[in-house]
Amino acid sequence: MNQNHIDRQEFNITVYTEHHVGLLNRIATIFSRRKMNIESLNTSPSEIEGIHRFNIVINETEDVIRKLTRQIEKQVEVLKVYYHTNEDVIWQEMALYKVPTDVIAEKALVERLLRENGARAVVIRKDYTVFETTGHREETDNLIKVLQPYGLIEFVRSARIAIIKGSEGFNRKLREFERAEPGSETLENEYLNSREKIFSM
Amino acid sequence: MLTQEKQAPELLEEKKTISGGEALIRGLLKEGVDTIFGYPGGAIMPIYDSLYDYRDQVNHVLVRHEQGGIHAGQGYARASGKVGVVFATSGPGATNLITGLADALIDSTPLVCITGQVFAHLLGTDAFQEADVISISAPVTKWNYQVTDASEIPEALAKAFYIAKSGRPGPVLLDITKNAQLQQFTCGEHTPCYHVRSYRPKPIVRKEYIQQAAELINQAKKPFILWGQGIVLGSAEQEFKAFIEKSGIPAAWTIMGAGAIPSDHPLNVGMLGMHGNYGPNVLTNECDVLIAIGMRFDDRVTGRLDKYAKQAKVIHLDIDPSEIDKNVKATVPVWGDCKETLPLLTELVEAKNHPEWLQKFNDYAAEEVAQVIQDELHPTSGEMTMGEVMQQLNELTNGDAIIVSDVGQNQMVACRYAKLNHTRSNITSGGLGTMGFALPAAIGAKFGAPDRTVVAFAGDGGIQMTIQELGTIMQSGVDVKIIIVNNQFLGMVRQWQQLFHERRYSFVDIISPDYIKVAEGYGIAGKKVSERENLRSALQEMLAHKGSYLLEVMVTKENNVFPMVPQGCSVSEIRLK
Numbered sequence: 001m002n003q004n005h006i007d008r009q010e011f012n013i014t015v016y017t018e019h020h021v022g023l024l025n026r027i028a029t030i031f032s033r034r035k036m037n038i039e040s041l042n043t044s045p046s047e048i049e050g051i052h053r054f055n056i057v058i059n060e061t062e063d064v065i066r067k068l069t070r071q072i073e074k075q076v077e078v079l080k081v082y083y084h085t086n087e088d089v090i091w092q093e094m095a096l097y098k099v100p101t102d103v104i105a106e107k108a109l110v111e112r113l114l115r116e117n118g119a120r121a122v123v124i125r126k127d128y129t130v131f132e133t134t135g136h137r138e139e140t141d142n143l144i145k146v147l148q149p150y151g152l153i154e155f156v157r158s159a160r161i162a163i164i165k166g167s168e169g170f171n172r173k174l175r176e177f178e179r180a181e182p183g184s185e186t187l188e189n190e191y192l193n194s195r196e197k198i199f200s201m
Numbered sequence: 202m203l204t205q206e207k208q209a210p211e212l213l214e215e216k217k218t219i220s221g222g223e224a225l226i227r228g229l230l231k232e233g234v235d236t237i238f239g240y241p242g243g244a245i246m247p248i249y250d251s252l253y254d255y256r257d258q259v260n261h262v263l264v265r266h267e268q269g270g271i272h273a274g275q276g277y278a279r280a281s282g283k284v285g286v287v288f289a290t291s292g293p294g295a296t297n298l299i300t301g302l303a304d305a306l307i308d309s310t311p312l313v314c315i316t317g318q319v320f321a322h323l324l325g326t327d328a329f330q331e332a333d334v335i336s337i338s339a340p341v342t343k344w345n346y347q348v349t350d351a352s353e354i355p356e357a358l359a360k361a362f363y364i365a366k367s368g369r370p371g372p373v374l375l376d377i378t379k380n381a382q383l384q385q386f387t388c389g390e391h392t393p394c395y396h397v398r399s400y401r402p403k404p405i406v407r408k409e410y411i412q413q414a415a416e417l418i419n420q421a422k423k424p425f426i427l428w429g430q431g432i433v434l435g436s437a438e439q440e441f442k443a444f445i446e447k448s449g450i451p452a453a454w455t456i457m458g459a460g461a462i463p464s465d466h467p468l469n470v471g472m473l474g475m476h477g478n479y480g481p482n483v484l485t486n487e488c489d490v491l492i493a494i495g496m497r498f499d500d501r502v503t504g505r506l507d508k509y510a511k512q513a514k515v516i517h518l519d520i521d522p523s524e525i526d527k528n529v530k531a532t533v534p535v536w537g538d539c540k541e542t543l544p545l546l547t548e549l550v551e552a553k554n555h556p557e558w559l560q561k562f563n564d565y566a567a568e569e570v571a572q573v574i575q576d577e578l579h580p581t582s583g584e585m586t587m588g589e590v591m592q593q594l595n596e597l598t599n600g601d602a603i604i605v606s607d608v609g610q611n612q613m614v615a616c617r618y619a620k621l622n623h624t625r626s627n628i629t630s631g632g633l634g635t636m637g638f639a640l641p642a643a644i645g646a647k648f649g650a651p652d653r654t655v656v657a658f659a660g661d662g663g664i665q666m667t668i669q670e671l672g673t674i675m676q677s678g679v680d681v682k683i684i685i686v687n688n689q690f691l692g693m694v695r696q697w698q699q700l701f702h703e704r705r706y707s708f709v710d711i712i713s714p715d716y717i718k719v720a721e722g723y724g725i726a727g728k729k730v731s732e733r734e735n736l737r738s739a740l741q742e743m744l745a746h747k748g749s750y751l752l753e754v755m756v757t758k759e760n761n762v763f764p765m766v767p768q769g770c771s772v773s774e775i776r777l778k
């Protein structure tokens with residue numbers, strides 16, 4: 001699976017699933033079995049009750065990603081899987097930074113710093129202040145560099161969440177799964193329509 | 202498919218308070234289960250207690266090891282086409298199932314395994330005989346689920362059966378905590394499951410792909426069909442036969458597909474893969490259209506992928522979309538149940554014959570007979586061969602037996618040479634290659650197909666892996682014929698050591714017990730044969746014997762299975778010696 005290093009790029013895999021115990025494990029082993037690392041993983045409830053959405057970021061070739069998404073979709077409790085390149089999505093990561101309040105108040109031009117990095121203060125206490133910013137990896141990384149000299153105490157970054165630029169009708173499709181009985185000709189064979197592009201069935 | 206309305210009267214029946222354990226047994230009966238292979242233990246005792254009340258309605262076969270239990274379940278499922286059912290207790294009972302689960306998953310065998318689990322309040326406390334069975338079994342099950350409340354049992358069980366047998370079948374495991382088995386609850390009538398919203402077992406067939414496939418086939422000069430177990434799993438043997446007979450296309454099989462059409466069908470050109478027949482392997486790289494039906498291009502079938510059928514347009518019929526383009530890129534993907542897609546395709550293909558092309562297969566076959574098969578099946582001097590044992594057996598059963606092979610040389614010989622008149626007659630561990638499979642799987646097969654002769658065909662290594670199942674035979678009285686072809690080696694590994702490791706025979710020398718005495722200890726009749734002149738009569742005696750029989754045949758120590766596609770080579774580089 002590790003050939004063609006040059007063709008590798010980040011892919012955003014979107015998985016809609018039932019909210020079931022053990023499913024995370026099943027999805028994770030699809031990657032671990034192939035000795036692949038997950039770059040980022042977010043899982044949270046979707047807009048529909050009982051349906052969860054995973055955002056998984058993987059650095060791989062498209063050929064491999066296509067096969068993997070089919071393996072994921074094969075899991076009984078997975079509703080749908082899509083994959084997209086970074087160009088196809090709008091994505092964000094959130095980061096929190098904890099710094100000593102005295103230092104930051106004394107030495108840094110807090111105001112400017114926040115503005116330049118699109119950050120905001122979430123908590124200001126006597127002993128520490130927590131800043132928050134959202135953006136791409138480089139942006140959140142950048143603020144680490146800025147804050148490091150001011151005695152950064154703790155840093156945390158969320159997984160990536162991504163919204164798909166061309167996701168017209170997603171919500172509608174998803175709603176179809178709420179029906180108790182199988183739908184007619186819908187969903188199932190879309191994958192054959194766009195074999196080389198977006199995977200979906 | 203039943204509609205909701207049709208099920209309604211059942212639902213109206215009176216509700217009763219019963220235990221989770223009893224609900225499980227009743228559910229199994231409603232699903233039509235007649236045989237359970239199992240082994241009790243602490244965490245599954247309430248289920249066994251309920252089973253005691255229903256022992257007249259369902260046959261429980263007490264195995265000697267849970268691995269034997271699950272292989273028996275596989276044999277049962279493969280012979281009967283029904284779902285195999287297996288019981289095991291928590292912890293070691295459940296972990297002993299893992300090999301069988303992996304085997305059933307890769308070979309698409311429908312199973313429902315029920316494991317007991319510690320009380321729900323003890324989960325995660327390292328309780329006695331607690332193992333994280335859901336996590337351990339996740340990668341080797343199609344679906345698994347832990348039940349911690351009795352009220353979940355009816356629905357979980359119905360779902361388990363539905364998932365196990367629908368779409369591409371596979372093993373399912375339900376892990377039921379002891380409290381749920383004991384819990385009294387109001388149990389409604391069992392309602393079968395026909396739909397799981399996140400699960401699409403069967404796609405709707407797309408006509409345009411059928412059309413494209415038919416066009417390719419109609420233009421083809423040298424079309425070639427590869428078929429796998431999908432034909433058997435889809436019960437599409439008749440549809441398949443109609444397709445090849447109308448199109449006149451030569452067809453070869455993977456070992457999992459063997460027997461879907463009879464061995465002697467004129468368009469059946471033989472076995473694919475590493476130890477398959479000469480013609481099908483060589484001509485894979487000569488055909489212009491390759492039609493793969495219900496097979497998954499396993500590496501043992503394709504050899505080196507970048508030199509595999511590169512000249513051909515590939516039509517791939519499969520029910521599992523993840524198989525399409527997985528190993529071999531399909532020019533036309535026909536995603537669907539072959540029971541539906543094949544008749545559509547048959548309608549559109551032109552009735553044809555391909556006499557010259559078929560002749561090529563026959564020419565290669567003649568060469569293979571001259572160079573390999575004749576000596577293997579009809580040796581006149583020297584020690585016995587595995588092939589002649591199979592050949593004599595074919596002559597005596599006329600190809601009507603179910604052959605359950607183990608793994609190794611014996612398996613390749615059995616698959617290559619067994620005459621199969623009927624579908625569901627070649628039972629072997631194809632994808633996982635699990636030594637020790639044959640004996641327990643043969644026991645299960647006999648329960649699944651009681652009217653048929655079932656022959657286990659194993660090596661001296663494999664038989665010793667699950668030989669304790671002779672105890673299951675003794676206790677259940679099942680009639681299984683066991684042939685041990687004893688070459689005093691772990692033959693297949695020795696063959697590789699001879700061919701690829703300069704005859705450095707590293708730990709392949711294996712000693713056997715006195716099998717006849719072992720069989721005798723279990724009350725099973727047996728005989729050992731070392732001379733050719735006694736072989737046929739011994740086989741006759743075995744087949745005529747009422748009840749199980751163990752026949753040990755001493756064969757040449759250092760015989761090799763040929764032809765062979767050496768690992769890393771292309772199928773067309775197949776060697777005859």
Ligand SMILES: Cc1ncc(C[n+]2csc(CCOP(=O)(O)OP(=O)(O)O)c2C)c(N)n1
Pocket residue numbers: 607608609610611612634635636637659660661662663664688690691692693694
């Ligand atoms: C459980 C398991 N362990 C190891 C192997 C590796 N293996 C494949 S074939 C073989 C030799 C089998 O020897 P035997 O049962 O005597 O059969 P023969 O090849 O001689 O017919 C071995 C060890 C295996 N397939 N399964």
